[in-house]
Amino acid sequence: MNVINWKEMLYPYEQTVAELKTKLEYIMNEYRLRGMYSPMESISGRVKKPSSILNKAKKKSIPVEKIEDEIEDIAGIRIICQFVEDIPKVISLIRRRDGRDLTIVEERDYITNTKDSGYRSYHIIIKYAINTVDGYREVLGEIQIRTLAMNFWAVTEHSLKYKYQGNIPEEIKHRLLSCADAAFNLDNEMSTIRNEIMYAQRLNKQKDNIVADIIDHIQNMYFVAKLSEMEDINKRFVGLWNSGDIDKLKDFRQDLCEMAKRYGV
Incomplete structure (x- = not known):
């Protein structure tokens, strides 16, 4: 197994997260400064830890030398919306940047096409352009767009996956599905009183x-x-x-x- 200098490898991803988060927060704040409703309620970002990267590489049988090419979410941005109706507006904001400071590689709609586990979110895989001391390069990253209810469910499921090392007991899986339905119904109810x-x-x-x-x-x-x-x-x-x-x-x-x-x- 090749030795990885994790600090050096992850720095471009940290730069990507910091720059993207700042740019998106500026847009969110500009909405509010203009007295307009912002479709983005909050924005967060993270860089995957080496242990998480290695676990994912092992799960997907990705060779160490292919990690940066095949793991798309080492750099991650999460945008939380109040309402389901806000999500298409945020997607449109991201698409308008396509060909400028980022390139959209793929879009994955897990809201229309909910995962079997009950997971719902909208993912946009991007390549983000940065300038480093070594020159220009593009970094793969993932932008997740979801509502508060979707996020609550997803964070809970992630914690349970970690606890059970990916093998969540069937009874808990069933209860998670029930919670996913409840989150879906909550989003629908919130939409009816959105105005x-x-x-x-x-x-x-x-x-x-x-x-x-x-x-x-x-x-x-x-x-x-x-x-x-x-x-x-x-x-x-x-x-x-x-x-x-x-x-x-x-x-x-x-x-x-x-x-x-x-x-x-």
């Missing part, structure tokens, strides 16, 4: 922004306004915040804005 959930989230975000503006105004006026006046403002603010009435909070913010102008702050 209500999104409206509630927008409302909460709007309230957070209003409250942040109010606090800024209060802090700016703290040392220029009369103490008695600031005490009244704080009492009014606490009362409105507890009531949760956004319209009244908006009016209060406008009152504070006018007051701040009078004080020149």
